[in-house]
Amino acid sequence: MAEITTLAEAVHELVHDGDLVALEGFTHLIPFAAGHEIIRQGRRRLTLARMTPDVVYDQLIGMGCAERLVFSWGGNPGVGSLHRLRDAVEHAWPAPLALEEHSHAGMANRYVAGASGLPMAVLRGYRGTDLGRVTSTVATVTCPFTGEELTAVPALNPDVTVIHAQQADRQGTVMLWGITGVQREAVLAARRSLVTVEEVVDRLDPRPGSVVLPGWVVTAVAHVPGGAHPSYASGYSRRDNGFYRAWDAISRDRDRFTGWMQEHVLGRTDG
Amino acid sequence: MVEPMAERMAGWTADEMMTVAAARRLVDGDVCLVGIGLPSLAANLARRLHAPGCVLIYESGTIGSKPRVPPLSIGDGELADTADAVVSVPEIFNYWLQAGRIDVGFLGAAQIDRYAGLNTTVIGDYHSPRVRLPGAGGAPEIASSARRVIVVLRHSPRAFVDRLDFRTSVPGRGPTAVITDLGVLEADPADGELMLSSVHPGVTVDDVQAATGWDLRTVAGVGVTPPPTARELDALRAMTSDVVG
Numbered sequence: 001m002a003e004i005t006t007l008a009e010a011v012h013e014l015v016h017d018g019d020l021v022a023l024e025g026f027t028h029l030i031p032f033a034a035g036h037e038i039i040r041q042g043r044r045r046l047t048l049a050r051m052t053p054d055v056v057y058d059q060l061i062g063m064g065c066a067e068r069l070v071f072s073w074g075g076n077p078g079v080g081s082l083h084r085l086r087d088a089v090e091h092a093w094p095a096p097l098a099l100e101e102h103s104h105a106g107m108a109n110r111y112v113a114g115a116s117g118l119p120m121a122v123l124r125g126y127r128g129t130d131l132g133r134v135t136s137t138v139a140t141v142t143c144p145f146t147g148e149e150l151t152a153v154p155a156l157n158p159d160v161t162v163i164h165a166q167q168a169d170r171q172g173t174v175m176l177w178g179i180t181g182v183q184r185e186a187v188l189a190a191r192r193s194l195v196t197v198e199e200v201v202d203r204l205d206p207r208p209g210s211v212v213l214p215g216w217v218v219t220a221v222a223h224v225p226g227g228a229h230p231s232y233a234s235g236y237s238r239r240d241n242g243f244y245r246a247w248d249a250i251s252r253d254r255d256r257f258t259g260w261m262q263e264h265v266l267g268r269t270d271g
Numbered sequence: 272m273v274e275p276m277a278e279r280m281a282g283w284t285a286d287e288m289m290t291v292a293a294a295r296r297l298v299d300g301d302v303c304l305v306g307i308g309l310p311s312l313a314a315n316l317a318r319r320l321h322a323p324g325c326v327l328i329y330e331s332g333t334i335g336s337k338p339r340v341p342p343l344s345i346g347d348g349e350l351a352d353t354a355d356a357v358v359s360v361p362e363i364f365n366y367w368l369q370a371g372r373i374d375v376g377f378l379g380a381a382q383i384d385r386y387a388g389l390n391t392t393v394i395g396d397y398h399s400p401r402v403r404l405p406g407a408g409g410a411p412e413i414a415s416s417a418r419r420v421i422v423v424l425r426h427s428p429r430a431f432v433d434r435l436d437f438r439t440s441v442p443g444r445g446p447t448a449v450i451t452d453l454g455v456l457e458a459d460p461a462d463g464e465l466m467l468s469s470v471h472p473g474v475t476v477d478d479v480q481a482a483t484g485w486d487l488r489t490v491a492g493v494g495v496t497p498p499p500t501a502r503e504l505d506a507l508r509a510m511t512s513d514v515v516g
Contacts, residue, residue: 027346075405077344
């Protein structure tokens with residue numbers, strides 16, 4: 001049964017310096033508040049994993065929390081570059097950032113292998129690309145049944161996966177719906193997991209297409225209404241597209257970024 | 272090239288011509304995996320015009336999305352709310368793309384070479400890049416697994432390069448078309464090299480060559496792309512005027 005606790009306690013207990021951390025979400029249900037708490041608690045030397053690192057990873061990287069990024073697409077969707085990610089890669093500010101990059105298909109399958117307890121996943125991918133030349137975690141295997149040459153990628157098993165969901169019940173069983181991305185796989189692949197939720201309810205009402213994670217596979221649940229903002233929680237909020245557009249200017253300049261983080265993250269608490 | 276004055280006289284812009292030309296490549300009933308931005312705009316335009324039965328799949332997991340307004344991101348709630356089904360991201364890539372259920376993959380890029388290899392990873396050296404771009408996303412497997420590939424990008428010598436700085440994706444065996452703000456290029460079925468097949472109204476073959484970083488092959492009798500019709504322009508402008516805030 002998951003422990004229902006505060007965000008600050010959960011991050012303190014579950015996220016350690018040097019951990020491999022996945023804050024997953026595919027545009028929808030991105031755990032921004034948890035990312036901000038990781039920044040406030042000053043975690044360092046993290047390896048951050050995510051298929052689509054976006055603004056919250058830009059913030060973690062710009063605040064010096066990460067030394068490595070495992071990813072497949074790092075941008076501000078529909079807007080442009082992540083300027084803090086670029087500054088770290090292009091100018092090592094505030095610290096160098098090592099990259100381990102894959103395709104979406106490869107990352108998704110790495111989580112599937114992790115959730116399945118397998119050492120690797122097999123796919124038909126990366127053909128003809130330079131990715132295998134720069135990423136050591138891409139290899140080829142031959143199918144023993146057909147002889148087809150296929151691509152292998154190793155399982156991704158985070159020390160801790162953090163996601164945001166709409167609801168949990170009082171036993172910590174979590175339910176999310178709408179675009180559920182790779183969150184089920186990311187939680188099941190992880191050694192520990194933290195789920196922030198919009199609402200803690202007495203009883204979960206079944207919904208079409210929902211993902212349910214029983215309380216006994218989740219380590220901790222924290223009640224953080226609005227914890228996905230500026231991302232959104234279907235049924236609770238809308239994506240704040242205006243903020244994603246505004247982030248482009250905020251994040252271009254180091255001083256403006258640092259000032260914004262001081263005012264909106266370091267000086268505040270979420271949940 | 273189409274200059275602003277000429278655009279005003281023509282009554283449409285080079286970007287509008289590009290989006291309309293891309294939309295025309297879709298056939299009613301196509302199952303289309305769509306990236307955000309220009310590809311999404313073109314695919315949604317096709318659905319409002321000649322291809323109402325086009326199935327739009329977004330890599331966030333939405334199948335059969337029918338957005339009423341163009342989405343800013345591939346995970347906007349509008350895409351899920353209007354979808355026939357919403358599935359997980361591993362399922363999109365394994366069951367739908369890899370298994371061969373996608374007719375058309377729609378891609379953008381920062382650089383393209385003469386064989387429609389695409390770069391969305393870095394400009395400059397990989398280990399000390401001048402510009403770090405977002406990376407591969409779904410492109411490598413979309414390019415190799417979709418039956419047809421349509422690439423949409425603006426034409427310039429910086430984009431149409433003799434050598435890619437990084438090869439993020441290469442096209443598969445199916446037909447590949449590249450739609451730009453100057454014209455349309457199609458891959459030679461024999462060797463995969465892109466050939467200019469039509470120029471947009473007001474553009475010459477020399478204009479396209481000047482914006483291309485290699486000796487461009489042309490098909491015999493390069494055509495002129497039919498200009499956007501009033502109906503196409505009305506539908507496109509109605510969409511771009513109400514992008515989700």
